């Protein structure tokens with residue numbers, strides 16, 4: 485556990501205190517904390533337990549600089565101790581569908597997953613099922629931000645980048661889709677307080 489969080493924050497505290505941070509303390513990420521944040525994000529739910537998300541963790545300064553260039557020069561990319569690139573790989577998910585079956589369900593479960601995935605996605609093109617995979621990866625992206633905050637870290641979610649360039653930098657296949665880039669570290673600025681629509685503005689009760 486780190487200096488800014490002597491205990492994990494409650495989920496309410498994590499949500500209340502998360503805000504986009506674009507200036508970070510210049511110290512490397514604690515490797516155990518990083519591992520734990522990724523583990524917690526991996527506990528996100530997904531349809532059929534597909535777990536389409538994949539994480540690329542970039543700490544190498546030269547690769548961060550390339551990601552920054554691919555992000556229209558946004559300085560929080562190179563300035564963060566780490567950048568977690570969250571993407572979905574639906575083709576890998578499809579190829580390895582059996583791996584998503586709960587072990588408690590045995591061989592029958594594995595065969596069931598294969599049948600389910602082939603039936604649902606076999607007839608779709610790569611782009612179509614890639615979109616579905618991305619909708620699952622977005623859930624993990626949200627979990628990741630809150631897991632980070634819960635352990636005393638700060639982040640800024642980002643979609644302001646050129647996907648093709650990020651694929652090139654990380655040597656990722658063309659079919660992967662990005663949930664976002666997530667620069668992560670300890671806050672070196674306060675960020676902005678929340679400004680949101682009221683619940684009434686965005687909610688209809690039936």
Ligand SMILES: Cc1cc2nc3c(=O)[nH]c(=O)nc-3n(C[C@H](O)[C@H](O)[C@H](O)COP(=O)(O)O)c2cc1C
Pocket residue numbers: 502503504505506558640641642643644645664675676678679
């Ligand atoms: C999907 C997504 C993409 C975003 N892309 C960027 C970005 O490229 N650069 C940036 O500085 N902030 C980006 N943001 C941060 C938003 O501006 C920020 O979340 C929003 O203004 C609310 O502020 P808060 O995060 O401090 O609560 C993005 C946020 C989300 C959720």
